[in-house]
Amino acid sequence: MARVSADQLHDLRRRVLRDDDPEIYHPDPRDGDATSLHYAGFIGSRLVVSASFFPSAPPMNPSLVTFQLRYMATDFDVQGRGYGARVLAFAEEDLRSLGVGQLWANGRDTALGFYETVGWLRLEGSEHLSPETMLPHTVIYKRLASDAVAP
Numbered sequence: 742m743a744r745v746s747a748d749q750l751h752d753l754r755r756r757v758l759r760d761d762d763p764e765i766y767h768p769d770p771r772d773g774d775a776t777s778l779h780y781a782g783f784i785g786s787r788l789v790v791s792a793s794f795f796p797s798a799p800p801m802n803p804s805l806v807t808f809q810l811r812y813m814a815t816d817f818d819v820q821g822r823g824y825g826a827r828v829l830a831f832a833e834e835d836l837r838s839l840g841v842g843q844l845w846a847n848g849r850d851t852a853l854g855f856y857e858t859v860g861w862l863r864l865e866g867s868e869h870l871s872p873e874t875m876l877p878h879t880v881i882y883k884r885l886a887s888d889a890v891a892p
């Protein structure tokens with residue numbers, strides 16, 4: 742697991758999260774920002790898992806500046822082998838070392854079981870459709886510091 746640059750992640754994000762459709766996959770406008778953090782895991786030289794974090798306030802608490810997880814993806818043929826859990830553990834440790842107390846994300850409902858397995862919590866009443874994909878999502882969060890406030 743390692744920090745990477747966003748341009749290494751576009752192929753995996755497009756294939757796993759946007760149906761391999763270049764018409765609907767666009768790099769995130771914040772990808773190149775100095776404050777954005779991108780993580781990946783490899784099998785040999787092949788990149789198989791990705792997660793990106795952007796400074797962002799949770800929608801329900803605009804005064805709380807924290808990091809939003811986006812573009813969490815494991816390549817199809819290696820899903821269920823622990824790569825997603827490992828890249829998040831690596832990223833969370835790195836973010837904790839930078840003083841980040843809390844994370845949030847819009848989690849796909851089909852992936853909520855994954856997030857709960859690795860310690861994320863659902864925000865009750867936050868169910869919604871993603872305006873980008875029209876898929877059902879729920880706001881999820883994880884406290885990295887014991888004194889972090891709830892979003």
Ligand SMILES: CC(C)(COP(=O)(O)OP(=O)(O)OC[C@H]1O[C@@H](n2cnc3c(N)ncnc32)[C@H](O)[C@@H]1OP(=O)(O)O)[C@@H](O)C(=O)NCCC(=O)NCCS
Pocket residue numbers: 757758790812813814815816819820821822823824825826827847848849851852853854855856858859
């Ligand atoms: C969701 C995703 C990122 C999980 O990554 P992964 O590498 O397959 O997950 P892991 O193998 O690390 O799984 C860790 C644990 O979560 C569980 N898990 C994984 N995916 C799950 C799911 N969709 N629902 C319920 N539990 C799940 C695993 O069984 C494992 O549990 P265990 O530790 O008890 O064995 C991956 O399946 C994926 O890319 N899915 C398609 C894209 C997507 O939905 N991304 C999330 C967008 S918000």
